[in-house]
Amino acid sequence: MTSHILHVDMDAFFVSAELVRRPELRGQPVVVGGTGGRGVVAAASYEARSFGIFSAMSTYQARRLCPRAIFLQGDHSYYASVSSKVMEIFERYTPLVEPISLDEAFLDVGGSMRLHGLPFEIAQSIRRDINHEQGLSCSVGIAPNKFLAKLATEEAKPSPGPKGPIPGLGVKIVEEHEIQEFLDPLPVRSLWGVGPVTVSRLDQMGVTTVFQLRSFPRDSLIQALGKTLGAHLHRLAHGVDERNVEAHQAAKSLSHEETFSEDLYSEQRITTEIFRMADAVGKRLRGLGFLGTTVSLKVRLKDFSTFTRSITLLNPTDSGRVIGKNALSLIEGIDLSSGVRLLGVGVQNLTESDLGLQLSFDDIGKDGPEWRDAEEAIDKIQERFGSQSIGAASTLTEKGVRPKEKGSQQWGPSND
DNA sequence: TCTGGGGTCCTCAGACGA
DNA sequence: TCTGTCGTCTGAGGACCC
Numbered sequence: 001m002t003s004h005i006l007h008v009d010m011d012a013f014f015v016s017a018e019l020v021r022r023p024e025l026r027g028q029p030v031v032v033g034g035t036g037g038r039g040v041v042a043a044a045s046y047e048a049r050s051f052g053i054f055s056a057m058s059t060y061q062a063r064r065l066c067p068r069a070i071f072l073q074g075d076h077s078y079y080a081s082v083s084s085k086v087m088e089i090f091e092r093y094t095p096l097v098e099p100i101s102l103d104e105a106f107l108d109v110g111g112s113m114r115l116h117g118l119p120f121e122i123a124q125s126i127r128r129d130i131n132h133e134q135g136l137s138c139s140v141g142i143a144p145n146k147f148l149a150k151l152a153t154e155e156a157k158p159s160p161g162p163k164g165p166i167p168g169l170g171v172k173i174v175e176e177h178e179i180q181e182f183l184d185p186l187p188v189r190s191l192w193g194v195g196p197v198t199v200s201r202l203d204q205m206g207v208t209t210v211f212q213l214r215s216f217p218r219d220s221l222i223q224a225l226g227k228t229l230g231a232h233l234h235r236l237a238h239g240v241d242e243r244n245v246e247a248h249q250a251a252k253s254l255s256h257e258e259t260f261s262e263d264l265y266s267e268q269r270i271t272t273e274i275f276r277m278a279d280a281v282g283k284r285l286r287g288l289g290f291l292g293t294t295v296s297l298k299v300r301l302k303d304f305s306t307f308t309r310s311i312t313l314l315n316p317t318d319s320g321r322v323i324g325k326n327a328l329s330l331i332e333g334i335d336l337s338s339g340v341r342l343l344g345v346g347v348q349n350l351t352e353s354d355l356g357l358q359l360s361f362d363d364i365g366k367d368g369p370e371w372r373d374a375e376e377a378i379d380k381i382q383e384r385f386g387s388q389s390i391g392a393a394s395t396l397t398e399k400g401v402r403p404k405e406k407g408s409q410q411w412g413p414s415n416d
Numbered sequence: 417t418c419t420g421g422g423g424t425c426c427t428c429a430g431a432c433g434a
Numbered sequence: 435t436c437t438g439t440c441g442t443c444t445g446a447g448g449a450c451c452c
Binding site: 229 | 417419420422423424426427
Binding site: 042055056100101102103104192193194195196197198229294296306307308309310311312 | 443444445446447448449450451452
């Protein structure tokens with residue numbers, strides 16, 4: 001059987017997308033992310049990477065490494081629109097496309113070869129289409145399963161150089177008979193599910209490479225790392241990954257969280273922000289046609305200590321007001337006096353809303369069907385006149401001002 | 417002067433009913 | 435009626451992913 005799982009990863013996607021609409025920045029160190037004091041880097045151009053800047057680094061640190069770099073506030077909705085065009089290109093070659101994020105997807109081309117050629121040829125066609133139509137470049141890994149295809153992509157990627165990317169292979173294939181040879185020299189950190197904590201635990205066991213991991217008895221791994229992780233890593237070390245490419249994956253949770261540019265101390269302001277985020281969650285739920293059953297609240301204090309609390313409702317809801325009231329009730333017992341750095345509101349246990357909205361006695365009255373109608377009307381007005389045009393009174397600050405929508409500030413506060 | 421946001425999955429502890 | 439056990443559910447927290 002040939003390797004027929006493709007992993008496609010866009011090269012420096014957010015930065016490359018920005019360069020398409022701002023070509024004058026080509027060849028410069030460009031960083032996309034949160035531009036404020038508390039932001040992080042979402043993507044860095046290959047020129048910026050040669051200064052040691054990488055994703056998830058704080059913007060503060062990135063500025064110190066390269067003061068002349070150009071910092072752009074991320075624009076999530078623009079990247080999402082570019083991403084959907086890229087995904088459409090993938091779907092020309094196979095219906096089995098599983099997006100992992102805006103810039104990555106798995107493709108199963110096992111059934112497409114008669115029409116489109118060998119996996120390598122399909123990969124080349126996809127790269128050509130994306131380059132011609134969107135002005136972007138991507139790297140492709142091809143292997144018998146998802147895990148190996150993703151690792152193969154890493155070997156296909158360009159590397160950073162001071163004058164821009166040094167081209168990589170573009171496409172890397174791992175065939176069945178090459179699996180062990182490919183995997184063995186890799187560090188354990190490259191395995192899916194191995195982060196800093198697991199690296200250090202494996203290191204204490206004298207395991208730093210996949211070869212050493214593969215030589216470790218399965219039972220000992222399970223004893224050291226637990227049943228799930230131990231068995232998982234044992235399979236991966238042998239190149240085994242049975243997961244299929246799933247074209248349609250239902251969301252399991254939905255949340256909205258924000259780090260504030262300055263810590264919050266005012267109870268009124270904290271309440272307002274919780275209701276504003278709950279409103280945003282409710283709006284997204286209604287847009288997607290989902291109801292949430294469990295409401296959760298996340299609080300991060302000035303010292304970075306983080307608390308999560310959740311409550312399961314009697315009846316699922318898509319009302320921002322109901323979510324907000326429940327989220328607010330969860331804050332009791334948390335000492336906020338040191339200052340609140342981050343707040344987050346989310347829902348889990350999602351069901352489709354066309355299954356019917358059941359109301360409990362608690363829902364009837366000011367949070368009942370009339371309120372839900374009002375929220376739908378607000379959605380329509382905001383769609384037409386903008387998010388600042390209207391909203392619930394509970395989302396106003398003590399000065400009667402509606403806090404600015406921060407939906408696009410996905411990588412921390414901006415500096416405006 | 418630092419350490420985002422949106423997710424998934426896992427582990428552990430406590431509550432609870434059979 | 436009391437006690438222990440087991441399975442299940444819920445909630446909190448952590449690790450990890452992009």
